[in-house]
Amino acid sequence: MTTEIPQPGFGTSGHEGDDCTENVVRALEAGYRHVDTAQMYDNEDAVGEALDRAEVDRDDVFLATKVAPGNLASEDVVETTRESLDRLGVDAVDLLYVHWPTDAYEPDDSLPAMDEVRDRGWTRHVGLSNFDVEHLEEAREILDSPVLAHQVECHPWLQQDELVAYGREHDITTVAYCPIMQGRADEDETLAEIAAAHDATPHQIALAWHHQREGVVAIPKGSGEHVEANLEAREIDPSDEEVARIDGIDREERLIDPDAAVWNG
Template sequence: MEALKTQGIELPRLGFGTYRMPGGGCQSVVESALELGYRHIDTAEMYQNEEAVGAAIAASGLARKQLHLTTKVWHENLEPESLRRALGASLAKLGVDYIDLYMVHWPSRDMDLGAVMETMQGFLQNGTVRSIGVCNFNVTMLRKTIEEIGAPIACHQIEYHVFLDQSKMLSYLREKGIPLVSYAPLAQGRAASDPVLQGIAVKHGVSAAQVALAWLLEQDGVAVIPKAQRRESQESNLNARAVKLDDDDRQAIAVLPKNHRFVSPPFAPEWDA
């Protein structure tokens, strides 16, 4: 599995997302993904499945160092002491001694960003976390985090797919040498039914979802974490790595609407700031 090197970690470019997989049903799904060869598992305290993910990791028999494990702190727990408690709870639920990548899941309007980053860098120093990152920040927030505060951000996780332009964000991240991790890379299932992607898929003898993932994976500094509960879909997503798009395909994708954001809760930041 190709990996992106950033802040002392190697991030497999194709990971496995676990959003909306709460409870015990998640364990068998993650076990299947690990059996197929996924080595980058993405969870969060808000997903309410860290125990199931941890159980799947334990059942896999894989050595801890063979896995990249990401989890995230919810935006209501960004005060330093709450942040420390949240990390402790995640470590306990996952049954691990350290997290490879610990991320701020969403920014909070009243957070003290400097205090948040100071606390997270403390986790780096005590070895409970190997790298830190943020999710769903706008460019202004990211610039403050990196340039003013000087936090060693390993990656930024945001919604990114064929229907949403993230060129401004990508340009900034590439300037700083920071990978973008695409969540909802299949536009919450919409990519599979898009006629343009289906036409490209027929040409290559693959699926529309594989085309959407291949488009992301061919971009410099981009990783993806598609979610798939069915084993066949998990395997299909892995096989997207072998799909090679041509210039006609890229041109067809380029003219798709690029203003569709499907994840924007009430507490989201101003995206264009």
């Protein structure tokens, strides 16, 4: 990959207000260097406050946000990106995604606007989120900017092998949201058995599995002690046999309803 995205990232979907700020500050001071937010999360201002408060140099933080589906008309991409930067308190983000290819998304209109935002210096990189291979191909043909990352729901029950392989082939990092299955990793017997062997939690084993996948970066959410626990999963090194066992539990099961997620983040 030409640009390395820090692993893991800290996801902020569902985090609001002061709690969001406190969680992001805690994450940054614990050692996370990648923070993921979005216009739809309605917490960019709280993330911006955390960036200002945390005792971490802004230049050391990889910051990503996403243009909401309803803001993907070309003029809205430009206007709302400027508003996102104001809320975040930054001159530029490291990565700006198209959040979902729905609603106001029109490839020939929306994607040149993403290029324009990059040309203005408001984002260093362009990303896509919740695309399939067909739409990724189309977007890459239209964009002048390289696609740095593609963010999708991805976890041991939905392993997204086709999209991960496509990303590897085209130097696109797959950024995995819901990497611990919305906290349901402890429901899986295989993850629990492997966790016991490592004196770890099933959530940590799910993250360790992500970490060993080439071209994949996980962005778990967390609060309280889970912030540090998720980060500590980097130290777990599952064996090849354990990885193969986790590979075998793919259910192709989505936990996020795409229709609902477009409106609810």
